[in-house]
Amino acid sequence: MLPTLILFSLAILCLLVWGLRQRVLIRRLLHPLHSQHGQNLRALASARSERDGLLNAFPDAFLIADAQGIIQHCNQAARKLLGPVSPTGRTVLEALGDARLAAPYLACRNTGEPSAAQILLPAEAAPARSQDPGSGESVWLVDASPVAQADAAPHIRILLRDLSAEHQLEQIRKDFVANASHELRTPITLVDGYLETFLEAPELLDDRPTALRFLGIMRKHTGRITRIIEDMLLISRIESGDASTLRMEDFELTECVQDIIDRLESLIRSQNATVVIQLHEPSVTLHGDRFYWTQILFNLIENALKQNPKPGLQVTIHSEARGGGLAVAVIDNGIGIPAADLPFIFKRFYRVEKHHSQNEIKGTGLGLSIVKRAIEAHGGRITCQSAPGVRTSFEITLPEQEV
Ligand code: ATP
Ligand code: MG
DSSP states (O other): OOHHHHHHHHHHHHHHHHHEEEEEHHHHHHHHHHHHHHHHHHHHHHHHHHHHHHHHOOSEEEEETTTTBBBBEEEEHHHHHOOOSSSSSSBBBHOOHHHHHHHHHHHHHSSSSOOEEEEEEEGGGOOOOOOSSSSEEEEEEEEEEOOOSSSSOOOEEEEEEEEHHHHHHHHHHHHHHHHHHHHHHHHHHHHHHOOOOOOOOOOGSSSSSHHHHHHHHHHHHHHHHHHHHHHHHHHHHTTGGGGGGGOEEEEEHHHHHHHHHTTTTHHHHHHHEEEEOOOOSSOOEEEEEEEHHHHHHHHHHHHHHHHHOSSSOEEEEEEEEEEEEEEEEEEESSSSTTTTGGTTHHHHHTOOOOOOOOOSSSEEEEEHHHHHHHHHHHOEEEEEEEEETEEEEEEEOGGGGGO
16 A cells, blocks of 8 residues: 555656646747737837837927827827817817818828818917917818728828918018008109109299299108108118127217107197106116117107007106116007017017007007017017006016117
């Protein structure tokens, strides 16, 4: 009995040892497969994160929809624009939120061909988190294109780019061309008319008072033409970098302002306005190019006056020492500038049109862009705050070394 037991135990021991060896062998055999699988997973994860990194670097919203129109993938810009709910897992129409934006995608899906369009949306239809919702209409480039899949129906890649800023600039340029040509044509036509009168009726030249009156009117209109052309030249001079050759000198702020007030005397009188100089010291010295400073303060004071033809206007030129530097403000109590227009008033050719008829108020919308560039050329900054009808203030701040 005992030898049988011993034999049986030995057999079990052998089996155990054999089993153990087999497991070790199997593990050794499978090990390369396991590590290969692990490497594959790591390579896949790294390729995915590289792809996501690349797509996230795109400023445009990027979406991939499957054949059923469900968004399978999107980049950060798309999540930011179309949020707060992530577009992934939603239909293209749900995610874009407006059938007009989805039109190129649908065309691409129906024809299998790429499709792109520029779409103009009213303010209320702009995608959830576009840059500046509520600031007016927005323009979008939507570009859809099929992406071939190895063993499935093609997916569709959608690209969404906000073109609103370019659109607005284009609009402003168009308005400028219309404004500038109108501004130039009106005085030229008038001068031409008077010259024609003299040529057709030379005897008028013998009527001295009439001739002088006509010449005076012609002079006024040529002055206007000169002003527009000077503004255009000045702005292109500042923008071409000539401002680096500013002729710096010390001059009295009061003297400069007084010169401007003298030049604007007839406008001040006709508007029945009051201009107050309120400086923190009897003598405030500015260090800068007097020519540019005259342009800056002339534009600001003239704007305050001409935008406010109603009597009772007060324009204040105020100065104070600030943080070692200087702050100079031109303040008025007139019609003001609506909050929605404030971000744009320093842009070239921009004019506020909603609150007063700009047809009656002359200007090309170049003044404030000249003001801003000239102040920046002096190392300063300009900001505007406006409570319409109460207080509108254009404030210039200059750093210490520039004073
Ligand atoms: P330009 O100065 O070239 O003759 P402009 O005066 O129309 O033309 P800007 O000086 O650039 O152009 O001013 C831009 C716009 O800002 C003006 O058309 C006006 O609508 C608005 N604006 C500027 N200053 C004032 C102000 N003090 N009060 C009300 N609106 C103002
Ligand atoms: Mg102006």
